[in-house]
Amino acid sequence: MEEIILSLPNTERKVLLHCCCAPCSGGIIETLLKADIAPTILFYNPNIHPQEEYEKRKEELIRFAVKKNVPFADSDYDLDTWFERVKGLEDEPERGARCSVCFDMRLERSALFAHENGFAVFTSNLGISRFKDMDQVNAAGLHAASRYPGLIYWTYNWRSGNGMTLMRQVAKNENFYRQKYCGCVYSRRDTSSCKSDTPKIPDIAAKT
DSSP: OOOOOOOOGGGOSEEEEEOSOHHHHHHHHHHHHHTTOEEEEEEOOTTOOSHHHHHHHHHHHHHHHHHHTOOEEEOOOOHHHHHHHTTTOTTOOTTSHHHHHHHHHHHHHHHHHHHHTTOSEEEESGGGSTTSOHHHHHHHHHHHHTTSTTOEEOOOOTTTTTHHHHHHHHHHHTTOOOOSSOSSHHHHHTOGGGGGGOOOOOOGGGOO
């Protein structure tokens, strides 16, 4: 496979990498390390439902981070806030308005973490999935970065070159847990392989 040669904006040597799961992140992390770029993983994914699924994905990513000696930061599982933000968008399709709101929430927190912890550049693995709209992800990242002077959201196309092949290869080599749906209860509801066991959607409207 052709080797990917990377360089961060402004010749930075470290990057905050927002990650949703190990399968989508493994190849990216290995590529960054080979390029002598130091990633720090941020796990902020309050969309993932139910919590058992959230913990599975987080623990698998921690396992890989420990193996690669990559710092790992765990943020809040504020599921109720996520449900509040996507309220009214429950029937939106994948890549629709609900996804935009979800990306905004996750990358806003990523930008805040980067700002507070001395990162000049941050990025996300979200765009590597063929089920995601890369322009949608990048728009959320760029908007989040614009809140903080000097902060850059790196819009690198992780699908380019051998990115997708490497993603699959690392996931296979590491025997990662492979989820069957994107993450939120609505994506699980709409995924044919999950329709028989979709968890109950919390009634946030009843909460005060």
